[in-house]
Amino acid sequence: MRILRFVLLLFMLIIGVLISLHYWSTAQFSSIKQVPIYSLVLIMSYIILHFIKKLLFNDAEWYDNLYYIALISIVLPVFFANSNNARTFHLILDLGVCFFMLPVLIEGWIIRKPQKDLLEDE
16 A cells, blocks of 8 residues: 555656646746646646545545645636736746645655654654
8 A cells, every 4th residue: 555655646746746847837927827728637637646545545634735725826816817916926826836746745755754663653
């Protein structure tokens, strides 16, 4: 099960990096106002992998829901951005999409410990 969790985390990290790279490379206002289909597919894939991880491993941690911040940072510009505040929403997006990778990195750091050490921490 530990290998399966690691594989899920690896796929989630790859998808998170791809989403982040897309938004970090956008410089036009229209690119944050309209979410492209391939970005939506990546985001849905991330969410599906997150739910699969939740179903297989019933341990909900505080960091598991941090990716909602990334989702909010993608949705906010769609509804509220205009040409006057585009720079602000670019900053929100650039910082917000990091939260796709943060929970995966935290959990990867935690599960890298040997099983014996995990039992001693409890």
